[in-house]
Amino acid sequence: MINRREFIGITAGVGATLGLTPRLLQALAQGQLLQRAIPSSGEKIPVIGLGSSATFASVARAEDVTALREVFKAMSAGGARLFDTAPGYGASEEVAGKLVNELGIASTMFWATKVNVAGRGGSSADPAAARAQIERSLTLFNQPKIDLMQVHNMGDPATQLNIVREFKKAGRVRYVGITTTFPNQYAQLIDVMKNEPLDFIGVDYAADNRDVEDVILPLALDKKIAVLAYAPFGRTSLFRRAANTPLPEFAKDFDATTYAQFFLKFTLSHPAITAVTPATSQAKNMIDNLGGGIGRVPTEAQRRQIIAFVDALPPAPGR
Ligand SMILES: NC(=O)c1ccc[n+]([C@@H]2O[C@H](COP(=O)([O-])OP(=O)(O)OC[C@H]3O[C@@H](n4cnc5c(N)ncnc54)[C@H](OP(=O)(O)O)[C@@H]3O)[C@@H](O)[C@H]2O)c1
Incomplete structure (x- = not known):
């Protein structure tokens, strides 16, 4: 396990780089990360x-995965534990399983992975292959149960949701969900949300990508479905759009000291969002992102201020 002293070691030097305030680093070290309840159970998870x-x-594909070990150390020391992955993310499941077990924090994690033998919608899933894929994730994480198993990208929900439910019934999966980040699959997602019992959904939601606000997020609130928010930075597009614009003064009104925290706090300020899962390969960015879950969350008026600010940013330049 990573203790407070190690956390201070991990953050040494990083705070100044990021412009993080000592108060924020202290809040992280003291485990003040916000938590929210999963509506179907009441269980709280860090945001x-x-x-x-x-x-x-x-x-994860590279030979040297030291940087990811540091990411997990920072994550755990700062009080976070939800890890979102998928068999489709190359070596991510395998490497994470190994590192987290070596660090001795595997049992404290909230493991969220996916089943996707049907591919991205359309084709029908082979039930035996779906079961084998879930078994493989359990083996890679070296855990008796996976916290959240979601059907990835609306792949044959009729088949795969039932298989995930079999695992839930057997006590090997705790929560069932479904994901998409493709607007052309939103109508199908809405249909599944209306007609199937779900604990979670996972969708893309960012300050400049707000389509899910129209129907999906209100429906999740209504149906008491937890929401994982994906791509809170639009991969890197929000950072690229803001590259030549200083962080606005009003960011401090909700305790955001960096753009990452500003964008994460926007995403978290929607009442339907249970947690947000930014991806990073750098411990310093993990610590920065943890700051998005400390302190005040934007009010409705501040959300409108963020939207007006982001809408006025230039488009993301090409890479
Ligand atoms: N259908 C699905 O199920 C689905 C679809 C999309 C995403 N997801 C999940 O959601 C996760 C997040 O979405 P995403 O990976 O597409 O995009 P994202 O989290 O919006 O952006 C990731 C990018 O942001 C950079 N970054 C992270 N923290 C930063 C910080 N503090 N400052 C500056 N740069 C930072 C990362 O680079 P560094 O490594 O350099 O930090 C990386 O390039 C995915 O990894 C996945 O787990 C699921």
């Missing part, structure tokens, strides 16, 4: 998690 596609997945 900031860790995603594992994007840069995390590229480092």
Whole structure:
């Protein structure tokens, strides 16, 4: 386990780099990360998690995964425990399972992974392959149960949701969900949310990507479905849009000292959002992101201020 002294070691030097206030680092070290309840059970989870596609997945593919070990150390020391992954994210599940078990924090994690043998919607799933994929995730994490198993990208929900429910019934999966970040699958997601019992959904939601506010987030509130918010930075597009604009003064009104915290706090300020899972391959960014779950959350008026500010930013320049 990582103790407070180690956390201070991990953050040494990083605070100044990020412009993090000593008060924020102290709040993290004291475990003041906000928590929210999963509506179907009342169980509370920290609002900031860790995603594992994007840069995390590229480092996981490399020979040297030391940087990811540091990310997990920072994550755990700062009080976060939700890790979102998928068999489709290359070596992410495997490397995370190994690192987290080596660090001795595997049993404290909230493991969220996915089943996707049907691919991205459309084709039908082979039930035996779906069961085998879930078994593999359990083996890679070296855990008796997976906290959250979601059907990835609306792949044949009729088949795969039932298989996930079998695992839940057998006590090997705790929560059932479904994800998409493709607007052309939102109508199908809405249909499933209306007609199937779900504990969670996972959708893309960011300050400049707010389509899910129209129907999906209000429906999640109504149906008491927890929501994981994905791609809170639009991968890197929000950072690129803001690159030449100083963080606005009003960010301090809700305790955001960096752009990452500003964007994460926007996402978390929607009442339907249970947790947000930014991906990172760098401990310093993990610590920065944890700051998004400390202190005040934007009010409705501040949300409107953020939207007006972000809408006025220039488009993301090409890479
Ligand atoms: N359908 C699905 O189920 C689905 C779809 C999309 C996403 N997801 C989940 O949601 C997670 C997050 O979405 P995402 O990975 O697409 O995008 P994201 O979290 O919006 O952005 C990740 C990018 O932001 C950078 N970053 C992270 N923290 C930063 C910080 N504090 N300052 C500056 N840069 C920072 C990362 O680079 P560094 O490594 O350099 O920090 C990486 O390039 C995924 O990893 C995945 O777990 C699920």
